[in-house]
Amino acid sequence: MSETKAAARTIERALAGDATASGFELLRRIDGGTPEFERGLYPTLHRLEADGRVAARWEATPAGMRRRYRRSQWAWLTSTRH
Amino acid sequence: MPASVFAILSIVGVLVAYAFVVGWLDRRTARLERERLDLESKLAPDDLPPGAGTFLGAIDRSLELPADLRAEIRAELHAHLSDSIEALEAEGLDGEAAAREATARLGRPEELARQLRAAHQTTRRLLAGAAGGVFWTGVGLFEGWVIAIFLLVLGLPAILAAAWVVTALHISPDWDAAGANTLVYCLLLAVTAFIAARRGNAAVATISRRPARRIGRCWGVGGAAAVALLVLFVVPVEQTAFVPPAELAIAAAFAAGALVRPGRALVGRPPVRAVIAASLIAFLVPTLVLVAAGTSQTELTAIGGELSPAALGWDRVAREYPGTEGALRTDGAEMRQPVIEFNATIDGLSLAGWRDVRFEAWRSRRIGPINHYAIDARFATPFATEPAVADSAGAYRVRFELGHVRSTDYWTIFLTGVGPDGGRYRIGMGRPAESRFNGTIWDWMTAAE
Numbered sequence: 001m002s003e004t005k006a007a008a009r010t011i012e013r014a015l016a017g018d019a020t021a022s023g024f025e026l027l028r029r030i031d032g033g034t035p036e037f038e039r040g041l042y043p044t045l046h047r048l049e050a051d052g053r054v055a056a057r058w059e060a061t062p063a064g065m066r067r068r069y070r071r072s073q074w075a076w077l078t079s080t081r082h
Numbered sequence: 083m084p085a086s087v088f089a090i091l092s093i094v095g096v097l098v099a100y101a102f103v104v105g106w107l108d109r110r111t112a113r114l115e116r117e118r119l120d121l122e123s124k125l126a127p128d129d130l131p132p133g134a135g136t137f138l139g140a141i142d143r144s145l146e147l148p149a150d151l152r153a154e155i156r157a158e159l160h161a162h163l164s165d166s167i168e169a170l171e172a173e174g175l176d177g178e179a180a181a182r183e184a185t186a187r188l189g190r191p192e193e194l195a196r197q198l199r200a201a202h203q204t205t206r207r208l209l210a211g212a213a214g215g216v217f218w219t220g221v222g223l224f225e226g227w228v229i230a231i232f233l234l235v236l237g238l239p240a241i242l243a244a245a246w247v248v249t250a251l252h253i254s255p256d257w258d259a260a261g262a263n264t265l266v267y268c269l270l271l272a273v274t275a276f277i278a279a280r281r282g283n284a285a286v287a288t289i290s291r292r293p294a295r296r297i298g299r300c301w302g303v304g305g306a307a308a309v310a311l312l313v314l315f316v317v318p319v320e321q322t323a324f325v326p327p328a329e330l331a332i333a334a335a336f337a338a339g340a341l342v343r344p345g346r347a348l349v350g351r352p353p354v355r356a357v358i359a360a361s362l363i364a365f366l367v368p369t370l371v372l373v374a375a376g377t378s379q380t381e382l383t384a385i386g387g388e389l390s391p392a393a394l395g396w397d398r399v400a401r402e403y404p405g406t407e408g409a410l411r412t413d414g415a416e417m418r419q420p421v422i423e424f425n426a427t428i429d430g431l432s433l434a435g436w437r438d439v440r441f442e443a444w445r446s447r448r449i450g451p452i453n454h455y456a457i458d459a460r461f462a463t464p465f466a467t468e469p470a471v472a473d474s475a476g477a478y479r480v481r482f483e484l485g486h487v488r489s490t491d492y493w494t495i496f497l498t499g500v501g502p503d504g505g506r507y508r509i510g511m512g513r514p515a516e517s518r519f520n521g522t523i524w525d526w527m528t529a530a531e
Binding site: 022024040043047066068 | 194
C-alpha cells in the first residue's frame with residue numbers, strides 16, 4: 001500500500017462514525033503520526049474531499065478565526081446535526 | 083495588387099498583429115496577477131509570527147488555483163499554524179521558534195502547494211471542465227449574438243455614415259451590399275466569438291480548478307485554431323479580397339476572449355448616465371451626419387447620355403455587326419451561385435456562313451446603383467467562352483461555372499462570331515448581372531484570377 005493510500009486510510013479511520021475534526025485536531029487524534037504524515041495531511045484531506053469521501057464545512061471560532069472541519073461523507077449525510 | 087497577394091498579406095498581418103497583442107496582454111495579465119498576489123501577501127493576517135506569514139505567502143504564490151480556493155486553503159493553513167504555534171508555545175518554545183517548528187512540520191511551502199494543487203487539479207475534473215466549457219461556450223454564443231446585434235443596432239447610423247462616405251468618395255467603386263453584409267456578419271461573429279470564448283474559458287477554469295489564465299492559453303489557442311479551420315476550409319462565404327482577414331478576425335477574437343483578463347470582469351461597471359450619454363452620442367452624431375448629407379446621392383456621370391457601347395467597353399469585345407441590333411433575345415438567364423445558365427434565341431439574323439459563334443463571359447463592373455454595368459477595363463479577354471450551338475428549336479443554351487474564378491462578381495455575356503467577311507463581330511449581349519464568389523477562404527486563395 002502506498003504512503004498516500006495509507007495516510008488516507010488512517011484519516012478515514014480517525015473520522016469514522018460521527019467524528020468531526022479540523023486538520024490540527026486530526027493530528028492530535030492520530031497520536032504518533034510521522035513527519036511525513038503531517039507534511040501530507042492537507043493534500044490528503046483535500047484529495048479525499050475531491051473524491052467525495054470526506055465532507056467539510058467552515059466554522060467560526062469565538063476569536064474570529066475560521067476553521068475547516070471534516071467528517072466522513074457517509075456520516076455527514078446520515079447525521080441529523082448539521 | 084493581385085487579390086491572392088492582398089489576401090495573403092492581410093492574413094499574415096492579422097496573425098502577426100494577433101501574436102503581438104496576445105503576447106502583450108498575456109505579459110500584462112501575468113504582471114497584474116503577480117502584483118495582486120504580492121499585495122495579498124502584504125495584507126496577510128498579522129496575528130501570526132512573521133515566519134508563518136511568509137510561509138503562507140509562499141504557498142499562495144505557488145498554488146495556481148482559483149482565487150476563492152486559494153483563499154480557503156490559506157485560511158485553513160492559517161488556522162492550523164495558529165493552533166500548532168499555540169501548542170508549541172505551551173510546550174515552552176518562544177514565538178519565533180514555535181513558528182519555525184510549526185512551518186517546518188508542514189514541509190517546504192512549494193512542495194505543499196504542489197501537492198495541494200495536484201489534489202484539486204485531477205484529470206477527471208479537467209475532462210468535466212472541458213465538457214462544461216463546450217456547453218457554456220454554446221450558451222456564450224447565444225448571449226454573444228444578442229449583444230452583438232444590440233451593438234449593431236446602436237452603431238447602425240455610424241455604419242451607414244461610413245458607407246455613405248465610402249460611396250461619396252469613390253473609395254471603392256465596386257462597393258456593394260453583398261460584400262458589406264459579409265463584413266458585418268464577420269464583425270457580429272467576432273463579437274460573439276469573443277464573448278463565447280470568455281464564457282467557455284471561465285467554465286473550464288472553475289470546474290477544473292485551474293487558473294483561468296493557464297486554461298485561457300489552451301482554450302484560446304485550441305478554439306481559435308478550430309474556428310480558423312472552420313472558416314478556412316469548411317464554411318462557404320461570399321468572398322472578396324477583404325473577407326479572408328475579416329473571417330480570420332473571428333478566430334482571433336475567440337483567442338482574445340480567452341486571453342484578455344481571463345476569469346475577471348473585462349471592464350468595471352461604468353456609470354449608467356455615462357452609458358446613456360455614450361449611446362446617444364454614438365447614435366445621434368452619425369444620424370445627424372446622414373441627415374446633413376440629405377439626398378445628395380452621388381450621381382455618376384456615366385448615367386444619362388453616356389451609355390454608348392464605347393463608353394461601356396462593349397466595343398472592346400468586338401465590333402457590332404451591322405444590322406444586328408436586338409439580334410440576341412434573352413429567353414432566360416439564371417444565376418445560381420456559382421453557375422450562370424443562359425438561354426437565348428437569335429432574331430432576324432441568319433448565322434449561315436458564320437463560323438466560331440460563341441458565348442463570351444466578360445468581367446464587368448457596376449457603374450450605377452441599379453443594373454448599370456460596364457466592361458471591367460482591367461481585363462482584356464473574357465474569363466470563359468462556350469461554343470454556341472442551337473438545338474432543334476433554334477434555342478441556345480450556355481452554362482458557365484464560376485466556382486473557382488475570382489473577380490466575377492459582375493459579368494456580362496456576349497454572343498460573338500466570325501462573320502462572312504472574316505472579322506469577329508458582336509452579335510448581341512445578354513442581360514448583365516452579378517454573382518458572388520461563394521466558397522471558403524481556401525477556395526478563394528486557390529482560385530483562378
